[in-house]
Amino acid sequence: MNLACSTCPVKETAACAVLTPEERDAMATAGRTRTLKRGEMLFAAGDEDAACATLLTGALKVSAVDVDGNEQILALVHPAGFIGELFAPFAHHDVVALTESRLCIFAKADVERAIEEYPALARALLRRSQADLLATRNLLELTGHASAESRLAALLHDFARAASDSSCHLAPRFELPLTRGEIANMLGLTIETVSRKLGQLEDMGAIQRDGKRGIVLRNPELLQEMSGR
Amino acid sequence: MNLACSTCPVKETAACAVLTPEERDAMATAGRTRTLKRGEMLFAAGDEDAACATLLTGALKVSAVDVDGNEQILALVHPAGFIGELFAPFAHHDVVALTESRLCIFAKADVERAIEEYPALARALLRRSQADLLATRNLLELTGHASAESRLAALLHDFARAASDSSCHLAPRFELPLTRGEIANMLGLTIETVSRKLGQLEDMGAIQRDGKRGIVLRNPELLQEMSGR
DNA sequence: CGCATACTTGACGTCATTCAAACCGTGTGG
């Protein structure tokens, strides 16, 4: 499928937004869009020809699997996010769709050529990479010392912020993008602990579960309190 | 102190290595070198005028302190490493010297100007940023699921590799760059647990402690085995 | 309906933390 940047939902926020229309058109001829269904993999750890991509809609997870088959989620990717380890000979992690997702895909070589040709693109990707680094370090900080309760509270708080359109405001209600198992894998907990702590957060009036995936914020301050800010 | 790139110990590996001699000289006029003693801070979380820097010699830690004063080490910086959150209005983390360190410091604004002017520099910093991202994700993976023993074994293995000149070979003996407390803060453990597990690793013949900081590898395979990789 | 997948709940065990005390090398002052 060919690219139609004019109708792109993230044309103002994605990395390619820094390009001139002509430059973007030139890139568009190299790329293509692809749709992934929930659970479908973009590429796996070890792939030598792992592509690069900008996420248009949906959500992805970046994860690693250790020796005994446990998955650890390292990052979530939201629309306008960029995927791809540009200077590595092979991918280090799996990238899998959490929900049905549309992506704008480029061969790694094409992106490498583009950052040589369009300095603004290199800067935009640098900016994104630094943001990803910060997000990963925040997750590291969270999983380092905090209790199961704090981790979960912090994650819910993050999700509530991600679900609202303004990044400084919380959505009063949202759907969890992850299963219990995925939350557990992300926070370094077990599925049972996540379930129990969700129950406790509900008991103490911080949240209310609404179906399997729905979360209603009952007391956002309390939630933030428990996350250890 | 003025810059003398010709005698720079990392002139071939640091980000500025991609610049032409003329470009490097131009940057040199904007920067200066600085020496930090062990424990001295380059900048603190929240600083608005946090500088950027390339590490010449020594070692740094990047760390965050949570509400109740616990430090969490998020990354170590080795010579040729680059420090600085380019697009953030203020620093998110503390940066502190682990050993006496020499740095090459630039104002953030100067670096921002330089990456506009020298596209190769932007690409070099992108490469470094992606490498930092990978390192942080590896640490996240480690602290996520693994037992205290695995974390420690993996960290020692990493240090042994960092201490040897070739990155695919292990140094048979090395000095820990961190105190017990810092190791604990890095791995999300307590100082007592680190001490105990070190004792156990010694008892089972994987390593031998040599003074407070020295580590001799007795059985590198066993160490790798236990690190779960 | 039957089966699969995701989630919840309970009882029990384990590993890391916590609290406490002792240890060791080093520098300081008497």
Add this chain to the structure above:
DNA sequence: CCACACGGTTTGAATGACGTCAAGTATGCG
């Protein structure tokens, strides 16, 4: 030279948070 304090480290015993194992409960789908 010794006494002493101090930071970093080691070690022990008790506690508790989270994991493990094992049922049991929705929800959806062929």
